[in-house]
Amino acid sequence: MKFYGVTSLSGAVRLAFFASAVCGPGAFNGAAAQEPVRIGVITDMTGPYSSLSGPGVVVGMKMAVDEFGGKVLGQPIEVLSADSGLKADIALSRAREWYDRQNVHMIVESSDSGSAVALQKLGADKKKITMFHSGTTALTNLECSPYGVHYAWDTYSMASGAARAAVQAGGNSWYFITADYVFGKSLEADASKIIRQLGGDIIGGVRHPLNVPDFASFLLSAQQSKAKVVGLANAGSDTQNAVKQAAEFGLGGGQKVVPLLMFDTDVKGLGLKVAQGMEFATAFYWDYDDKSREFANKFFAIHKSMPTMNHAGSYSATLQYLKAVQATGSLDADKVMKYLKSVKIEDAFARNGRIRVDGRMVHDIYQVRVKTPEESTGPSDILKVILTIKGDDAFMPLADSTCPLVKK
The missing domain is CATH 3.40.50.2300 (Response regulator)
Known part of the structure; x- marks a missing residue:
């Protein structure tokens, strides 16, 4: 090599x-x-x-x-x-x-x-x-x-997996904490479309700057919304900070924090004790x-x-x-x-x-669940693939595309 x-x-x-x-x-x-x-x-x-x-x-x-x-x-x-x-x-x-x-x-x-x-x-x-x-x-x-x-x-394929799993588990009212730039807005929009298709409601949301260290005010707004699901439309260290601080903040009333985009590195950054049980979509898992x-x-x-x-x-x-x-x-x-x-x-x-x-x-895209500390056999053994989603089901249908190259 x-x-x-x-x-x-x-x-x-x-x-x-x-x-x-x-x-x-x-x-x-x-x-x-x-x-x-x-x-x-x-x-x-x-x-x-x-x-x-x-x-x-x-x-x-x-x-x-x-x-x-x-x-x-x-x-x-x-x-x-x-x-x-x-x-x-x-x-x-x-x-x-x-x-x-x-x-x-x-x-x-x-x-x-x-x-x-x-x-x-x-x-x-x-x-x-x-x-x-x-x-x-x-x-x-x-x-x-x-x-x-x-x-x-893309944001559609990732939001589809996480949003569907949460709504099907009873999370039919949502409040978004969204990164305030093109990616975050796209992730929120794609998730919102799917949530509404499944009969859920979007109660509200707040947007935050990229790479913000303190999510306290955003989490307080989410708590006050009484939404069943707090959807995180962000990525990387922003997602990790939001999840960690939500756990410390102690969101009440049965609210569930659902990251719409997660990477293996996010799971490892959070640790299995915090991330265990989370479900999300991914385009690749090493194992x-x-x-x-x-x-x-x-x-x-x-x-x-x-x-x-x-x-x-x-x-x-x-x-x-x-x-x-x-x-x-x-x-x-x-x-x-x-x-x-x-x-x-x-x-x-x-x-x-x-x-x-x-x-x-x-x-193909994969729906995965974060393993518990007891299930894991080593530092890299963090996810379990629970469903393979065929590409035609995972990505936005070509019929819905607004691309000028698509003939309709």
Whole structure:
């Protein structure tokens, strides 16, 4: 296995370092030097989403490159990485630099929905392929693009699992605590639609800034609402802080806190004593089957933690992109996208996968339950898969899409 470590080197030093690390020694010697096929990843490296995305996304992509053999069309493959800081302007600036100065052919985004929408528009303008692991369903609706693939999950698929389970358990009145940006609003909207379809009511809600440490005032508002369910439309450390403080706050009246999006890293951050019994949807769990376990164990050997759905999704997106380039014998985005939309996607991440005309990668989703401390056999044994949800049932129906690419 090749080196997959430092991602913060800069300029020519970083490029040379990654070229050597990914492609192996001697790949660029003398007259044999070739222009590399460059792909990039923009993610949150140090902020509230860094554990569920961050450096692990880079690891997943480089594992795919290594598995592919380090070259495509006879050219070495180079992976560039950048920290978005959860700011769309930073993500856009770096992407423009990569496209205009370094001939980057494809970008994986695993940062935030605001950056994702901005990168979707830029990719369409530049005719460059972008693979997304942020949540907003805008990416496959009004903001869809012939060059964008919404890959691992979205707010509809995640909200569907958690909301359905809660309503079916009697939680028919909801109050939302929502992150005040594109992703949180999308997650709340998708969950609300499902809740109302199942006969539930939305009593009210409050919005909070990204990465807020104190949820006391928001939880007090939720308590006063008397809603049966307090839905958390946020992610990462925000979700963890809200759940922990709700337990400390002692929400009364039988209120139940339901996170609409959870990652393995959130469960581990909360601990099984706090998180036990929670049910949610996920696009990947490392212990699902032999293929997922084999990938996860290789990932763990590098990253020292099991992969989240963003980590595994980035591996899969990279691998499938490289396969498409090889199969078409071209780096032309139109040819590569046509091929990607024509094949079935099966690998360590995806089961029964396919990419629709709106750019949604449809695949199986899993309803999981957090294990009790007594059920767990080790630090990574945290979830139990209780239901496999077929992709056509998990994701927004194409008939409901507002994507201009969809013919109705």
